[in-house]
Amino acid sequence: MPTKWVLHWHPNPGSTVNSQILNEVSQCAEAINGVKDGRWKATLTLLKPNLRDQSQPGEYPRELLGISLPEQPNKYYFILRGPRIVTEADSSIQVIMEKLQSYKSRIALYFEGYQYQLGDFQLRVGKVVSSHSENLRGIVLEVEYLPISSMEKASQVLGEFVDIWQEAVLKRSLPGSFMHNEPNLSEYGLAVQYAYVMAQLFASQSTQAVRN
Amino acid sequence: MDVKPNFPMQFQQQQLPQLQQQQQQPEPQAASTPSTSAGQPAEAPPKQVALAMDRLAQAARLIADVRIGGDRLLEALFFAAQSHQSNKTLQFLLKEDASMRQHLQDLRTVGRQLEETGVLNDSMKSRGNSWGLHIPLVCPDGAVVAYAWKRQLAGQAGASAVDRTRLALKAFADQKRRFFPHLEDESEDQSTEPGSKKLCRRQAPLTSQLDELGDFKSVADVLARLEKEVPNVKVLTYQRRDWLKRASSLPSSGNENSIESPKEQSFHSLNKMRAGPQAAVASERASVIEISFPCTFRAVVSLHPAGSIDPDAVAFFSPDEGGSYMHARGSSIYHVFRQITEHAGIGLQHFLGVGSEIALYFLLNWICSYQTLFTKVCSKCGKLLAADRKSSAILPPVRRSFRQFYPVRESSAEANSSTKDQVFEIPGAYHIGCYTDEL
Numbered sequence: 001m002p003t004k005w006v007l008h009w010h011p012n013p014g015s016t017v018n019s020q021i022l023n024e025v026s027q028c029a030e031a032i033n034g035v036k037d038g039r040w041k042a043t044l045t046l047l048k049p050n051l052r053d054q055s056q057p058g059e060y061p062r063e064l065l066g067i068s069l070p071e072q073p074n075k076y077y078f079i080l081r082g083p084r085i086v087t088e089a090d091s092s093i094q095v096i097m098e099k100l101q102s103y104k105s106r107i108a109l110y111f112e113g114y115q116y117q118l119g120d121f122q123l124r125v126g127k128v129v130s131s132h133s134e135n136l137r138g139i140v141l142e143v144e145y146l147p148i149s150s151m152e153k154a155s156q157v158l159g160e161f162v163d164i165w166q167e168a169v170l171k172r173s174l175p176g177s178f179m180h181n182e183p184n185l186s187e188y189g190l191a192v193q194y195a196y197v198m199a200q201l202f203a204s205q206s207t208q209a210v211r212n
Numbered sequence: 213m214d215v216k217p218n219f220p221m222q223f224q225q226q227q228l229p230q231l232q233q234q235q236q237q238p239e240p241q242a243a244s245t246p247s248t249s250a251g252q253p254a255e256a257p258p259k260q261v262a263l264a265m266d267r268l269a270q271a272a273r274l275i276a277d278v279r280i281g282g283d284r285l286l287e288a289l290f291f292a293a294q295s296h297q298s299n300k301t302l303q304f305l306l307k308e309d310a311s312m313r314q315h316l317q318d319l320r321t322v323g324r325q326l327e328e329t330g331v332l333n334d335s336m337k338s339r340g341n342s343w344g345l346h347i348p349l350v351c352p353d354g355a356v357v358a359y360a361w362k363r364q365l366a367g368q369a370g371a372s373a374v375d376r377t378r379l380a381l382k383a384f385a386d387q388k389r390r391f392f393p394h395l396e397d398e399s400e401d402q403s404t405e406p407g408s409k410k411l412c413r414r415q416a417p418l419t420s421q422l423d424e425l426g427d428f429k430s431v432a433d434v435l436a437r438l439e440k441e442v443p444n445v446k447v448l449t450y451q452r453r454d455w456l457k458r459a460s461s462l463p464s465s466g467n468e469n470s471i472e473s474p475k476e477q478s479f480h481s482l483n484k485m486r487a488g489p490q491a492a493v494a495s496e497r498a499s500v501i502e503i504s505f506p507c508t509f510r511a512v513v514s515l516h517p518a519g520s521i522d523p524d525a526v527a528f529f530s531p532d533e534g535g536s537y538m539h540a541r542g543s544s545i546y547h548v549f550r551q552i553t554e555h556a557g558i559g560l561q562h563f564l565g566v567g568s569e570i571a572l573y574f575l576l577n578w579i580c581s582y583q584t585l586f587t588k589v590c591s592k593c594g595k596l597l598a599a600d601r602k603s604s605a606i607l608p609p610v611r612r613s614f615r616q617f618y619p620v621r622e623s624s625a626e627a628n629s630s631t632k633d634q635v636f637e638i639p640g641a642y643h644i645g646c647y648t649d650e651l
Contacts, residue, residue: 119548119603153507
């Protein structure tokens with residue numbers, strides 16, 4: 001299982017995200033000899049419970065984050081931020097939820113873009129769009145180091161790669177930079193070994209995007 | 213003078229610029245006799261190739277003739293302009309004109325023949341012929357792809373020659389070891405430069421230390437010593453068939469359900485897990501050693517013959533990889549481990565040259581130095597990642613020096629001290645670009 005870091009684009013104060021920046025970032029990936037591999041797509045949905053019976057509000061979590069990831073197309077992950085739990089379910093849970101009408105999706109964000117292969121690294125550059133409007137809400141970059149799957153061992157490697165990447169991006173003098181939030185993984189019960197990195201960072205990214 | 217010689221040659225010379233390149237072409241090959249008894253239209257490819265080469269050479273000669281003829285005509289005109297012997301020059305010009313036309317006619321014929329056989333266009337390439345040979349092709353820019361088939365055959369011959377040489381060398385080395393054991397204590401001095409002081413310092417303790425390392429009689433001895441010296445390593449031995457089973461059952465990356473939980477214990481307990489009476493036999497017939505550092509790498513060393521302490525191949529893999537391609541001569545799907553495997557092959561040869569008795573011991577210790585693969589920065593440039601120019605992959609320092617890899621004493625001990633004080637110096641780590649052969 002490879003290790004990943006997710007970075008999101010933090011625009012300089014006063015400037016906005018636009019597709020020009022996305023193009024520049026993609027060109028950057030190609031400039032460091034990345035080979036375009038294909039498309040990828042992930043979704044993040046904010047779910048609210050549909051409470052018929054208002055008398056027992058405390059039993060249900062107030063909001064759920066649902067995530068679908070490209071590497072695991074037949075799984076769907078939920079994050080409960082309060083008790084800090086990540087759970088894994090089959091992808092048909094979405095159909096079930098729809099049928100049961102138990103949870104309603106309030107906001108949905110789509111992350112989609114291209115992925116690039118750089119030796120043993122895999123880069124995913126994507127844009128963030130919400131389901132309501134077609135506006136570009138943000139840019140996300142996912143870096144993956146394929147050979148090893150331990151976060152501690154890979155952190156140094158990924159850190160240096162991100163440094164190399166930041167250098168390459170800086171050369172293009174774009175208004176803004178990529179930021180990486182170190183997830184505090186020990187707070188989460190590791191029910192799912194795979195999704196927690198993505199989950200934490202997508203979550204922080206989505207709140208930022210929602211605030212915008 | 214009422215001569216209007218035709219000067220079509222300039223136009224035609226431009227028309228066939230590609231054939232002019234044939235001037236530098238060497239003699240056509242003498243092709244092997246075709247094995248088929250086919251008639252003219254269905255000749256065997258070598259014959260076709262030979263014919264094509266012949267015709268190309270012919271074309272070259274004709275072009276040369278055309279050029280000389282052109283020169284002569286110009287000369288004649290110049291002469292005619294200067295002198296007034298009109299009759300002589302007229303005859304000369306007519307003669308040259310006739311010969312020039314003849315040359316051009318021949319050239320057209322050859323050209324047509326070449327076109328028919330597909331030399332000047334691509335028609336032959338699309339027709340796959342079962343011999344895998346390529347008709348010589350003259351590309352629009354003048355390059356001649358005439359020797360592709362010859363290169364192919366030569367390449368195959370070369371590859372098989374390399375393999376045969378390697379096998380022969382191995383056979384000779386085995387025999388030498390068996391029949392000339394006294395020749396084995398030569399330390400590897402040839403590759404080092406005589407003037408280097410550092411190396412001289414190393415060479416003196418080497419021979420004495422080799423004696424003191426004692427005899428490694430079996431794999432068990434080597435592994436016991438290794439486990440004492442390297443605390444985190446997990447070493448397991450297998451017979452070849454068992455290793456194949458284990459490799460195939462290892463979970464491949466991306467598969468979350470692990471079929472086999474990794475065995476934590478040392479090789480002793482592995483033998484215990486087998487049926488009782490087979491335990492002692494298993495370690496004697498061990499032919500595969502697996503060295504793994506959790507989350508960092510898995511190295512596979514094969515021994516030949518089984519049960520001996522002679523390593524003959526080594527390969528590195530990711531700890532998450534699995535599949536039947538994981539063996540000492542296989543190669544990982546990841547760039548970083550492929551590079552290490554390549555470098556380790558050279559290291560193995562070096563250690564075998566140092567001494568066959570201790571080669572396995574040195575090799576295993578050297579492999580263990582890779583436990584810092586993803587954390588130790590390069591000793592030359594100080595960074596962890598660097599791009600490899602050849603493959604443009606970004607890699608950590610994948611090369612560890614092995615020429616200076618010797619055990620050194622920790623304390624200045626007495627001459628008869630046990631070898632427990634010896635540890636290996638930690639070798640420097642280098643990127644591919646930072647590594648030089650003297651290291």
